[in-house]
Every structure is written in structure tokens, then in C-alpha cells.
Amino acid sequence: DVKVTQSSRYLVKRTGEKVFLECVQDMDHENMFWYRQDPGLGLRLIYFSYDVKMKEKGDIPEGYSVSREKKERFSLILESASTNQTSMYLCASSPYLGQSREYEQYFGPGTRLTVT
Amino acid sequence: DQQVKQNSPSLSVQEGRISILNCDYTNSMFDYFLWYKKYPAEGPTFLISISSIKDKNEDGRFTVFLNKSAKHLSLHIVPSQPGDSAVYFCAASARQTGANNLFFGTGTRLTVIP
Numbered sequence: 675d676v677k678v679t680q681s682s683r684y685l686v687k688r689t690g691e692k693v694f695l696e697c698v699q700d701m702d703h704e705n706m707f708w709y710r711q712d713p714g715l716g717l718r719l720i721y722f723s724y725d726v727k728m729k730e731k732g733d734i735p736e737g738y739s740v741s742r743e744k745k746e747r748f749s750l751i752l753e754s755a756s757t758n759q760t761s762m763y764l765c766a767s768s769p770y771l772g773q774s775r776e777y778e779q780y781f782g783p784g785t786r787l788t789v790t
Numbered sequence: 791d792q793q794v795k796q797n798s799p800s801l802s803v804q805e806g807r808i809s810i811l812n813c814d815y816t817n818s819m820f821d822y823f824l825w826y827k828k829y830p831a832e833g834p835t836f837l838i839s840i841s842s843i844k845d846k847n848e849d850g851r852f853t854v855f856l857n858k859s860a861k862h863l864s865l866h867i868v869p870s871q872p873g874d875s876a877v878y879f880c881a882a883s884a885r886q887t888g889a890n891n892l893f894f895g896t897g898t899r900l901t902v903i904p
Contacts, residue, residue, distance in 0.1 A: 678833070705890050714799070716792075716879060716896035717834070724890060732891070764833055768890065778824065779892060781833030 677701070678782035680765055686788045693752040695785050697765030704770040706748035707779060708732075708740060710761040717764065723748055724770075755789045762786050793817045794882050796895035804903050809867040811898050813880030816861065820882040824892065825854060825865050828877045837878075838865070870902045 681696035699706065707722040709732075719732030721740040729740050737759060741749040748767075752759055763786075766779040795814045803809045813823075821842040826834035840847040840854045840863070847854050853866045867874055880895040 683831075709894075714896060716796075717894040719891060722891065766833070778836045778839070781826075781835070783831070783833050 678765055678767055678780050680763075680782040680785050682785050683783060684786045684788075686790065687752075687755050688790055689756060691752075691755050691789075693755050693787065693789075695750040695752075695763055695765075695787070697748045697750070697767075697782055698746055699748075699765075699767040699780070700746065701767065701769070701780070702745065703767035703780075704745070705768045705779075706742065707766040707768075708738075708748065708750045709764045709766065710734070711764055711784070712761050720750065755787075757789050760787060760789045791816075792896070793820075794880055794893045794895040796878075796880055796898050798898050799896070800899045800901070802901045802903060803870045805872055806869045809865075809870045809874065809900055809902070811865040811867075811878050811880075811900065813863045813865075813895055814861055815863075815882050815893075817882070817884065817893075818861070819884040820893075822883045822885050823854070823856060823863050824881045824883075825852075826879045826881060826894075827874075828879065828897070834879055867900075870900075872902045872904050875900055875902045 678699045708720040709717040723729045723742040739751045764784045765782040768779045824839040825837040827837045828834040838852050856863045877897045877899045879897045881892040
């Protein structure tokens, strides 16, 4: 079974703080993704990575950065948290193109971040 | 601009009846479509998918229909069960472009009434 874990289920931070959200997958997947989920807006892609040290911007990268130093780990960084970054953050992974079921993404349980 | 749209934010159905969830898309490059189910405080889980070369895919109680000319797909759940109550997301991808991204809709909250 694919397992994607996220470092925290709930997090409360103050405006201006630097926030790290960690994601680890155990299936040797090449691709990893960070989304945020907001009511009425669905899942919006922040950043993704298709290989170690590689990253691509998604639809809403402003205010975020990412780091992928190891294949199994993908970190989302809020350099200076703001109240409009209060959201549910979801990490996902998927195998590389050409492998079976390559378009299924496997999601972690999410981190509910509140910025006050 | 939302390329995948789910125009019904919520749907209530009696247990045992059919649930029909709808999804529309605008990008003609999309060639693979997926449905995900999400319970509160959990990540989305994959439910069923369909390639654009098919118009129907069935898996147990779940069937997805694709109408490419209308850029429309639907998920049918028959019979609906209380455990099906969740938020359902439609997603699409353009495999022919080599992209790994999925584009998600805004979700439909299904409530199955016992």
C-alpha cells in the first residue's frame, strides 16, 4: 500500500513566521505535489517536483517555495506566513509516466494550517 | 480560469437510489479523467478513472461516463450507501502533452440519507 505521510495534522502559526510542511512517501515515486484545498475552490496546485532537486510552479506558487533534497521527501515552505494562507494543505505522489496507473496520485491526510 | 468544473456543490440522495455527479471541462487536450473521494480530515482517495478512448468504465457500484463532444463526464453510484457520503472531486489530465499534472474540479458534497 502506498503511504504518504505529512508531518502535522494541525498547525497554528503567527503572521510573519516561517512555516515548514513536510511530506514523505514510501513508494519510490518520482513525482510529488503540493496542493491547497479551500471551500468552493477545490484543490489548487502550488508546486510539484518530478525528480530530486527539480521543481515546477503550479497554479498558485506565490508566497510559497519547495525543497526536494531526497526522492521520498518534499517540503513546502511559507517564507512569511499570512492569514490568507490559512488552508488545508495536501501532499501527493505518483509514479513516473510510463509506469502502470501513472496518473493516480496518492494523497497524504493533509495539514490544516491556521495563520493568526 | 477553472478548466474542470463541478457546478453542483452538494447533492442529497436516499440510500439505495442512484447518485449522479457531474463534471465539465474546457480543455480539449484532456485525455484522462479521474474521480477522487474525500472524507473529512483525510486526503482524497482514487475511485475510478477513464481514458478518452472509452465512453464508459465500470467498477462495482461505480460507473463513469464520458461524453467527449460535450466535454462532460459523470459518475454514477448505484445503489448509494451512507458510507458514500463524502466530497467527490473530478480531475483531468493531458497525457498526450507528457504532463503529470491533474486539474481538479471544486468538488461535490454527496450526502446519502439512510
